[in-house]
Amino acid sequence: MNSVYGYFVVFLGAGIGGAVRHAINRASLPVGSAFPWGTLAINVTGSLLMGLLAGWYGFRSNSGQYWRLFLATGVLGGYTTFSAFSLEVALLYERGQLAGAATYAAGSVVISIAALFCGIGLMRIA
Numbered sequence: 679m680n681s682v683y684g685y686f687v688v689f690l691g692a693g694i695g696g697a698v699r700h701a702i703n704r705a706s707l708p709v710g711s712a713f714p715w716g717t718l719a720i721n722v723t724g725s726l727l728m729g730l731l732a733g734w735y736g737f738r739s740n741s742g743q744y745w746r747l748f749l750a751t752g753v754l755g756g757y758t759t760f761s762a763f764s765l766e767v768a769l770l771y772e773r774g775q776l777a778g779a780a781t782y783a784a785g786s787v788v789i790s791i792a793a794l795f796c797g798i799g800l801m802r803i804a
Contacts, residue, residue: 684747688752690752691747691752691753692755693756694752694753695756695758699720699758702720720760721758721761725758728764728765729764731746731754732765735750767782
């Protein structure tokens with residue numbers, strides 16, 4: 679596989695996914711709530727789409743690696759990284775690594791939120 683071409687298809691897909699994410703976030707603004715409905719919708723639909731893609735590539739498709747890079751890593755990666763996180767938790771679970779799946783899920787959420795607060799705190803004192 680040509681490495682430069684692989685990066686290009688991911689780059690192209692990520693741009694598309696990011697633009698769709700932005701459109702959904704903008705569309706959710708008129709809802710008038712402080713609750714992040716747009717992000718919730720993006721995370722749920724992105725996870726559903728990742729499941730559909732994983733199932734398609736795992737059970738039905740012989741499509742090449744470039745399509746996987748474009749759709750899963752690129753488009754869905756630009757749309758939401760939560761879909762990749764969801765897939766990784768599901769893969770650990772399906773492999774029978776229940777403790778690993780639970781640790782990864784809880785650790786990712788708790789540590790990521792803690793890291794965000796650390797970043798905010800560092801900027802407040804800088």
